[in-house]
Amino acid sequence: MSSIGTGYDLSVTTFSPDGRVFQIEYAAKAVDNSGTVIGIKCKDGIVMGVEKLIASKMMLPGSNRRIHSVNRHSGMAVAGLAADGRQIVARAKAEATNYESVYGEPIPVKELAERVASYVHLCTLYWWLRPFGCGVILGGYDRDGPQLYMIEPSGISYRYFGAAIGKGKQAAKTEIEKLKLSEMTCREGLIEIAKIIYRVHDEAKDKAFELEMSWVCDESKRQHEKVPELLLEEAKAAARAALEEMDAD
Amino acid sequence: MDLNAAHSMGTTIIGVTYDGGVILGADSRTSTGLYVANRASDKITQLTDNVYVCRSGSAADSQIVSDYVRYFLHQHTIQLGQPATVKVAANLVRLISYNNKNMLETGLIVGGWDKYEGGKIYGIPLGGTIIEQPFAIGGSGSSYLYGFFDQAWREGMTKDEAEQLVVKAVSLAIARDGASGGVVRTVIINSEGVTRNFYPGDTLPRWHEELEPQNSLLDILNTSSPEPMSIQ
Numbered sequence: 190m191s192s193i194g195t196g197y198d199l200s201v202t203t204f205s206p207d208g209r210v211f212q213i214e215y216a217a218k219a220v221d222n223s224g225t226v227i228g229i230k231c232k233d234g235i236v237m238g239v240e241k242l243i244a245s246k247m248m249l250p251g252s253n254r255r256i257h258s259v260n261r262h263s264g265m266a267v268a269g270l271a272a273d274g275r276q277i278v279a280r281a282k283a284e285a286t287n288y289e290s291v292y293g294e295p296i297p298v299k300e301l302a303e304r305v306a307s308y309v310h311l312c313t314l315y316w317w318l319r320p321f322g323c324g325v326i327l328g329g330y331d332r333d334g335p336q337l338y339m340i341e342p343s344g345i346s347y348r349y350f351g352a353a354i355g356k357g358k359q360a361a362k363t364e365i366e367k368l369k370l371s372e373m374t375c376r377e378g379l380i381e382i383a384k385i386i387y388r389v390h391d392e393a394k395d396k397a398f399e400l401e402m403s404w405v406c407d408e409s410k411r412q413h414e415k416v417p418e419l420l421l422e423e424a425k426a427a428a429r430a431a432l433e434e435m436d437a438d
Numbered sequence: 439m440d441l442n443a444a445h446s447m448g449t450t451i452i453g454v455t456y457d458g459g460v461i462l463g464a465d466s467r468t469s470t471g472l473y474v475a476n477r478a479s480d481k482i483t484q485l486t487d488n489v490y491v492c493r494s495g496s497a498a499d500s501q502i503v504s505d506y507v508r509y510f511l512h513q514h515t516i517q518l519g520q521p522a523t524v525k526v527a528a529n530l531v532r533l534i535s536y537n538n539k540n541m542l543e544t545g546l547i548v549g550g551w552d553k554y555e556g557g558k559i560y561g562i563p564l565g566g567t568i569i570e571q572p573f574a575i576g577g578s579g580s581s582y583l584y585g586f587f588d589q590a591w592r593e594g595m596t597k598d599e600a601e602q603l604v605v606k607a608v609s610l611a612i613a614r615d616g617a618s619g620g621v622v623r624t625v626i627i628n629s630e631g632v633t634r635n636f637y638p639g640d641t642l643p644r645w646h647e648e649l650e651p652q653n654s655l656l657d658i659l660n661t662s663s664p665e666p667m668s669i670q
Contacts, residue, residue, distance in 0.1 A: 292514065293529025300518065332554050 202316045212320060213313055216342035219322035220269040224398065225357040225389055226255070228266060228326040230337040230350050231378040232371055234406020235328030236416075237266040238382040240357070240390055243397040256403045256415075260285040263298055263329025264403050264413035268355040269342070270322035277325055277340075281305050298329035302338035302346050310344025324354040329413070330405045357389030364388065375406035379416060383424035384431045400425060448617030450579025450608050451481060451492035453547040454591075455572050456600035459557040459628025460549040463604035464492050465579065465612055466620035477620045486511050487632070489527040489550030490625050494577035495564070500544040507531050524550040528560035528568055536566025545576045551627045579611030579618035586610060597626065601635070609642040 197203055198211030205211060224240040239255040255274075256266045259281040267274030284304040288296035296304075305327065312318045320342050327338045339352040350370050353361035364385045373381070383400060390398055402421060405413040416424070448469035454461045468476040481493050483504045489511070493500035507530045511522050528548040535542060548560045561567075561574035573591055575583050586607060595603065601624055608622045622637040 291530070291533070292526045294523065294525055297518065303517075 200316050201313055201318075201320055210313070210343075213343045216320040216322050217324075220324040220342060220354055221356065221358070223268045223270075223323075223355045224255075224395075225353060225355040225361055225386060226266045226268040226324075226326055227353045227361050227365065227382055227385060228328050228337050228339070228349070228351070229365060229368070229370055229373075229378055229382060230328075230335055231373045231375045231406070234330055234335045234375040234404055234409070234411075235337050236375050236378040236382050236402065236404045236406075237264065237326055237328050238386050238400060238402045239266050239268075240355070240386045241399040241401050242395050243399055246397075250399060255401055258403075258413045259301065259327070260289075260295060260329070261412050262295055262331055262405060263301060263327060264405060266326045266328075266403070268324050268326075273321045274323040274325070277305065277309065277321060277323065280308050281327075284308075295331065297331050297333065298327070298336040298338065299333075299348075301329065302327050302336075302340065302348075306340045306344050306346035309340055309342065313342075313344055326352050326354065328403075328405060330411045335406065356391070356395075357386075360389040361385055375404050375408060376420070379404065379420055379424045380427045383428040387425075387428040387432050388435070400428075448615075449481060449494040449577030450583070450611035450615060450618040451494050451545075451547050451576045452580075452583075452604050452607055453492060453549040453559040453561070453571075453574045454595075454600050454604055455549075455557045455559050456595045456597055458597065459551045459626060460559055461597070461600045461604050462490055462492050462547065462549045462625045462627070463601075463608050464623055465577075465608055465618040466623060467612075467618055468497055469617050474619070479620075480623060482623055482625045484508075485527050485548070486515060486522055486550070488521050488552060488627060489524050489548065490627060490632070491527075491531065492547040492549070492576065493544065494546070495544035496542070499542045500546060503531060503534050503542065503544060503546065506534055521552060523552040523554060524548065524558040524560065525552075525555065525570075528558075528562065528570075531560075532562045532566050532568040535562055535564075539564075539566050547574045547576050549574075549627065551629060553629075557628065575607075577611075577618065579608075579615035582611050582614045583607050597628070601626065605637055606643070610645060612639075612642070613645040 197205035201212035224242040226239045228237040241255055257278045258264045265278055285296045309321050313320045325340045337349050338346055339349055340346045351365035368381055402416040404416050450465045452463040462482050464481040466478050467474055468479045483491050485491055485508050510530050511527055515522050531546055531548055545564055546562045551557045559571055559574050561569050561571050605622050612618045621639050624635045626633040
């Protein structure tokens, strides 16, 4: 599955004869090895969910935050190397604050995505920097409505209705495509995201995981926040029930 | 320059919102002391397709601030991919006004239309305060208009009502303020675009009566009219 660079993969400033930059592709592999991260755009907002694989039984639940608020109206879910992710979030926060202090209004989500992508791309241009080993799903709600962007280690950033990165991204994408997102509210979307994450979680390979979810929608007054405890438990219960139904078949 | 001397900002500038957009108005006198340096100046300057600014105070200072803001807004528009909002334009103006308050002497009124908020007026007086207002007045001539607007201003006027109000107000200020005069220029900004209008000085209402010409005041002694100053 993995192609060997044979000499063209030693530096991010080297192209291979067939036009690929291998270091960037290897960085993407780091993202593929992390727990699944999903984001969807519903008709009234964005919902994001993360499959947090638990490294040690001694970790407190709620630690190892994978979803961060960048601004009042937007948040980022990170997959891949956690430390790299923290750097990207810090940069995004700085960009958002800087924009607001110059232009006097909250940063439009499109502008934020472009700035973050530009920064991630920057780190693929110099031999003395390595690319970020993490992908980011950015969800926000501004005056143009809710928007969802995904930024890859290469610096590519596209806008999506639904996006998934990490281990179970293929399966997750298939499930997301089945959903009728334009008719779904965030409350319904919550349950769907939880179900998808539970479904794509591989019981055999990774034992325990914790579900972390956030949303930004009309119900949350257009502010990015952790999904309220009650709703989160409902979603988890529904997801577990759906799994059991599937297993029972 | 003697900073302690009283200096008048020879201008009357007005910005008014109406149901659907904004009207910006100004006189056209640029004065240096008692001399009218330019009797037909254009004090309403374009920042973007949809945002204009009325300038008062030091001509040089207000021009340089407008130039910088136009430059920043142009870049911002390219980056954003859509027209800038009035709020952003006004914020850029006030940042420059505030951060350089020791060196600048200019009061500005930013007005325009954008698809999110509609017509908006922002007053940015001397120190760099920014205040969003349904209408704003500025310049030396504005002193004479506070009471007028208290009485004459209404929410939700039509375009024609609002423009007539602006023209009337500027002409009233011109009548009383020596540092304001010339013509009245207006700029109307709404969803359909921008319209510039021009009202020559001789078409404006005079706000005073003229006496009949007299050859000599001694004539009154010989006529039967006992009150030469009465207005008939």
